[in-house]
Amino acid sequence: MTNRRNILKGAAAAGALGTFGVGYAGTVKKIAKGKWSGDVPRNEHVTGNSLPPEYSVDPLTGDVIPNPDQAMSYTMCIGCTTMCGVRVRVDKKNNKVLRVTGNPYSPMSTDPFIPYESSVAESFAAMAQAGKGNGLANRSTACGRGNAVLQQVDNPRRVLKPLKRVGPRGSGKWEAISFEQLVEEVVEGGNLFGEGNVAGLREIRDLETPAVPGAPEFGPRANRLVWMNCVDDGRDNFVLRWLKQSFGSNNFTRHGSYCGGAYRSGSGAMFGDFKAMPHAKPDFLNAEFIIFAGTAPGNAGNPFKRVGNLIAKARTDENLSYVVIDPILNNAQNAPSGERSKWVPIKPGTDGAMAMAMMRWMFENDRIDHAYLSQPGAEAAKAAGEANWSNATHLVIVEAGHKRYGHCLRGSDMGLEIAGEAYSEADPYMIASDAGPTPVAGAPAPLFFEGVAETAQGPVAVKTALTLLRDEAMRKTIDAYSADCGIPADTLVGLAKEFTSHGRKAAVNSHGGMMGGSGFYNAYSLVMLNTLIGNLNWKGGTMIAGGWFPDNKGPAYDVAKFPGMVKAKGLPFGRNVPYEKTTEFKTKKAAGKPFPADGPWYPNAPGLATEWISSLANGYPYHAEALVFRNTNPVYGVPGIAHLVDKLKDPKVVPLIISIDPFINESSSIADYIVPDSVMYETWGFAKPWGGVWTKATTARWPVIEPKMEKNAEGERVGMETFLIATAKKMGLPGFGDNAIPDAEGNLHPLNRAEDFYIRGAANVAMLGQPVGDATDEDIALSNVARIADDLKAVLKPEEWRKAATIYAKGGRYENIEHAYAGDEATHQFSEPMLVWNEGLGSFRHATTGRHMPGCPTWREAEFADGTKVSDHYPEAEWPVKVMSFKSPLQNSYSVGAKALLRIVAANPVNVGAELAAAHGIKNGDMVRLTTPGGVLESVAVVRDGVAPNTVAIEHGFGHRGFGARDITIDGETWPADSRLAAGVLLNDLGMVDPTREKSGVWVDPVSGTAVRQGLPARIERIG
Amino acid sequence: MEIHELVGAVHDAAWLPWAVQYFFLIAISTTAFLMALPTFVLGNEDGLPRARLALMVAVTTGITAPIALLADLHQPFRFWEFYAYTHTTSWMAWGAWIVPVYVGGVIAFAWALHRPALHAMGQENWRFAWVFRWLALGGETNWFVIPLGLITGAAALGILTYTGMEVMIVRARPLWNTPLLPLQFAATGFVGALGMMLMLERVLDHSKTLEVRLNRQLVFALAVVGGLGAIWFTLARSGLSSAHTEALTSVAGFTVWRMIAIWGGLAIAVPFVIALIQPAHTGWLTGLIAIHAAWMFRWTVFMGGQAVPKVGSGLYDALMPTGVAGLLGVIGTFGLWLFLLIAYTTFMPWTEAGLPRRSAGAPRPARSI
Amino acid sequence: MDTNRRGFLGAIGRVTIGAAASIAGVTEASASEIATGGPESAVKTKDGHTVHWGMVVDLRKCIGCQACTVACIMENDVPEDSFRTHVSVYEVLKDRQDPAMVMLPRLCNHCDDPPCVPVCPVEATFKAENGEVLVDASRCVGCAYCVQACPYDARFINHETQTADKCTFCYHRTQEGLLPACVETCVGGARNFGDLNDPDSEVSRMLRDNEVSVLRPEMHTNPNVYYIGLDEALDGRVAGEAAYHPPLTSNTHHEESL
Ligand SMILES: Nc1nc2c(c(=O)[nH]1)N[C@H]1C(S)=C(S)[C@@H](COP(=O)(O)OP(=O)(O)OC[C@H]3O[C@@H](n4cnc5c(=O)[nH]c(N)nc54)[C@H](O)[C@@H]3O)O[C@H]1N2
Ligand SMILES: Nc1nc2c(c(=O)[nH]1)N[C@H]1C(S)=C(S)[C@@H](COP(=O)(O)OP(=O)(O)OC[C@H]3O[C@@H](n4cnc5c(=O)[nH]c(N)nc54)[C@H](O)[C@@H]3O)O[C@H]1N2
Ligand code: SF4
Ligand code: SF4
Ligand code: SF4
Ligand code: SF4
Ligand code: SF4
């Protein structure tokens, strides 16, 4: 053998062995580790790393033996806007939340929930297997998200120190600053970013100078600080105290207008209150038939868990059958329930057509509830044994050109003598009679009438409200409605028949599905179906929330008022008031052309965050000088906002933006300062259920762990309250400091820490009505209220603190379940009439068209602000597809950081209906491009049968750019983007601006001013 | 009912490419050994060149295989528990006992056969003579070759049985749970072993007759594999064996599996045809394809089998190499094998392995290294 | 369909046999195993009978919220990319009628004839006295043979501990009188857990009052997880297209770096 061969051989051998070594290194390492080649779990034997149990319950005695290392505290989840009462399990030593489940006292998490008198130990036992209900009877839960969001507390990208932007807005670069510097800079202003002078809060808080010179209706300059808020997470009272009563700005808004505002406005129209927008929910467990159109019980909805739980129970153990009218099939439907649960696809944004078709059939076949509808007033209703009444029989002025067109005919119109002012409460409504219009009395009235009323000013055409509704319903044939909504005519008739076959044990419910271009009227039409069968306040029908034990209006402390408080005034920034109140109107009217206004106004709407975006960008009605985002994220949540964000990024447009948030979300990304805030279990607050709970319920939140934010110089954790207290003190605002909160005797108490405010609120909650019992030492120990016992004692009087401790030990205050019903009726009833005709709506003039709109439900195609049809701008031939949004059953808008959810569903491919897919050659898993007039989006497609024809449905909660989906640089150190957080797509990127608006604004419903995310005109193509 | 999974979990393959390597190498080793054994036991001088190659294959793959197997354990240090806590209902537990017997047997057998030559080298006057004296354990008798061979042969059959059964009894995996599987493992083992022998013949021996002979045998082995495959399909298609039918339906309809079937068919048919019509000068080609066929069969069975969800829809990703680590495992084991082969051919007087001597002092060929 | 639907009698018969088998056969191993794991012993009740745990999943009540999935992850520290339980969600189209949704919770069935147990070469996995099928991680060699043998994909190799892992029926909780995490937090009330040997338990009542079925009845594993409302088409490997899973991304482990 030659040497060369040997060398070659040797080299080959070495190489071969080396390769083996590389491949085998892992195994060698494992062997070298000995008995445990992996991590040694806590319990080396059968249960691995499972958590040590929180307590044990003796199966023979039922005794609860706590685990001293863990705390079990009842507090609140904010994994979504439901804000359930939950039980948080904390590793005391490491200040770490281990797991979360439900609070068995709380109706949000439990049905049936346990009596409030139960001790904390009993509440623990109620959830144990070793008990009489096997732990199942009062099972209390957190949902998938609720189980996961504890990861948000330890989210590595949480903001824990105040941040100030470096570089331009939205550049993703920040520096950490001290709390004291933060307060100094935002209060005093100055050349904060080297971009020129920025007015500080002190300068803006000017209660004398008008916000808009020459237009006093807009109030003082202080209004130019505007505050955008999420939902009331239980801390809004604190914000409002600072903003309105101390600072003096009237501009506060929540997210309603891009949440489910259209539904709530539609409901508000019927319930007669456009500002509070009451709404009822089906009595899920006792109803026999429910139509869910635009809300998806069990898939989303508020209260998510409670509705999901009740609907599951009702379709299985009770008598409920229900239909989900929805462009996409989702978890709201359930095949194993068979006929009990059905899905009917609908074209997005066309529910009004469906509802009006049902109404038409109901009128034609006289399937409306005469007994209910014919009661013209409370007195008559009472006499007839009705639980509510409506204005169906009231006469409405329909004389074209009449100055009271659209208003109800009143006694004063007829020239009757009245006790008070015309059109006040004392001025009676009129009903039809053989002898002409007569005032409402204690007896039933004719449902239908159309004719002429001989008023003091002459003859005037009038109709009853119900006649007007019938006219609207009869405007189109059932076949025509069917063509509009895509639901076959016989299905529409079937729905109407079924709906009217259960007496008052049937209901219609809706919500997010109304966020289309005709959303307001669609919603009003849907809820009107409930009124036509008179189901309000009835067991098995629709019921309103039972209310709560408020924290700010209690017997112990007045936390809502204080010496020196100011009254904020001025028309709101979102233009949700009559245009006629403005100087602009008066000026234009004087010039002979009052309409159109420079931009839309929405008198029949509540505060409109969506319109604020337009106000901010255009300075109409005026420019804001400072904007606060608190726990809110419109830049992610508002469809079409991308078209306006560049303007918001311009410091000349809005000079100061402060975000109070624990995360750098899409909105805080464009802020100048971020004030770190607490996450869920670290905060104080009180929340009430949004609906669907028939008994009074207050959910209390308290820091069950030590908050993670850094401390300020005074040793307080930085957070919203700390920030507001510090700024108030620096500016010398009233309502904060040593003499801020009066008690029942009028003595003043301090407000220097969050505890000073909330713990007094807890005392109020505890003392209302029949005060709650004192918390025992055992309650305090088991619930770990011991953590805050010193605070309770320090803030409250000796006779109060144990009562407040009860509130925290039990996670709130809950009226017992047996108070839900009084006989066949709801205990807590809505006592105002249902408005078949809403005269505020029927009489107003649309600011940008000058036209009237119907005051009752109707089906109208979507319109832009100038009154032109959307389909004229974007004809179906060019935009044949409709894109719509539905909530993720798992995610919400900010849960993406809770990564346990991403391992279950990691992204949201777009759902394409089978036929549409076939027409475009799209197969499951293909890439598609969606184009709307507002944007383009590319995504993987999932082809499904459960999608309405020509519809693409997008699950909400993905497609993030905040939260770490993009690079974040703080003090020069970069957190690289995590692509998992950016996974998927966001429908709002397809959202549109209204091309007819001179001052740019996103496309909104013309009445309710709410964002449009359902039914965006679109095109689809396969791209791979 | 048409079903579309909207949310579903994905399961990783729990048996990694290491397992493929083990089953591949051990099957080759045992079948190679079984091919070598008759020559040595029955004393067929003509068969020696072929038997020597077979033995070389058996030894080198036989040592590599359990090393790969150990790596498939997630707790490799605990391998001793197999002996401390043998669970008699588990084929794997039995395997744990058979493997060392077999591997020890193969090594001992080869050593015994080489002992006279080792001894002789130890007697010569050169630098490493002491090594060979030590390797020969101070003697040259090897009368125990035959009993050792018989024991090892039995162990080899045991291995073929246990490896086949261990996989075959897994009802949860339809692709594994077919009665023919043990036979297919064995038959493809022969194919792989012959393939390796063909290649080694090309590298080390260059004997056309041997090449032709091996190719002829390969034709036969491939025919058996093809025949088994045909029976498999017939059983599955006809529904005569529900297990086979289930196996087929578990993968039918997936494009990737259609491609695998075609690929597998070609991997059998192509070398079959080549070896049949042109048995000379094609050893490289037929050998490589045969090795690949044996390997690919196992990869498909193990990784492909694990890609079939037991309750979920569609297929999991297991078919594709499981990341860099998995690939390194595959390459690494081949590396070890190559190393052993080089060592074997370098340090072992492998060409001198002859028929066992019943007594000392019989003539032996001259050293050729 | 009827072969895989059992009435109460079938269940009771099975349960009794199962319990007997576990007492006669596997108990010794299990008892010693558990003894090495800690002071726990089998749960007994007031009347002294041995508890046999079982779960009844009422599919009519499942809303697919995955609370169970996440609770299990949190309670049991289930590593990334593995599940002890999860809920499959399907869109189904029966006879070309209206499409409909099925949410199907899956977990270990704690089979009375568990194919995962006999294959274990070292007896690391076993059936405990209350019916749980458990793994003694301190003995498991991580050969994954049991993972292969389970017909339900209910087992996996835990990449942190490098041993076989699976649902334990929350053994550590039931020992203390608590409910399994997934049951405790089940929003729809679909998961029900209790003692099949107690005729008064909620699960026994459910088995009595409903037609129930099990997954993969043809495997004769005798599961202790029962389903109400399970369509045959879904009780085995589910035909049809798999859920969309985005390609995995690599930058997942930089969390610790800052
Ligand atoms: N899982 C989960 N639960 C949540 C939330 C969450 O993010 N995730 N968020 C909470 C919040 S903030 C809210 S406001 C509620 C919202 O709860 P919902 O209002 O119930 O939820 P959405 O998904 O907004 O809309 C309901 C349904 O309307 C459908 N829809 C869309 N367009 C139309 C249409 O034109 N007509 C009809 N008939 N239906 C249509 C959607 O497909 C969807 O299934 O849920 C709360 N609960
Ligand atoms: N396409 C589409 N768009 C939608 C929807 C949809 O279904 N589809 N849904 C709409 C609906 S219903 C709503 S309600 C809106 C919601 O939109 P918004 O109300 O604007 O807010 P969220 O996105 O919920 O953001 C709230 C912010 O609070 C912060 N936060 C989270 N947890 C905590 C905490 O514990 N403490 C504090 N202090 N802050 C916290 C987070 O940074 C989060 O971004 O979005 C709407 N937008
Ligand atoms: S529904 Fe779920 S996420 Fe929302 S608050 Fe309740 S538990 Fe939390
Ligand atoms: S489900 Fe699987 S892992 Fe669980 S006992 Fe049955 S066979 Fe074993
Ligand atoms: S992985 Fe562990 S439990 Fe499973 S069979 Fe192997 S040794 Fe037994
Ligand atoms: S019983 Fe425990 S381990 Fe099993 S799935 Fe439920 S939570 Fe997970
Ligand atoms: S927690 Fe209950 S309702 Fe929710 S997915 Fe799991 S089994 Fe279904």
Ligand SMILES: [Mo]
């Ligand atoms: Mo919302």
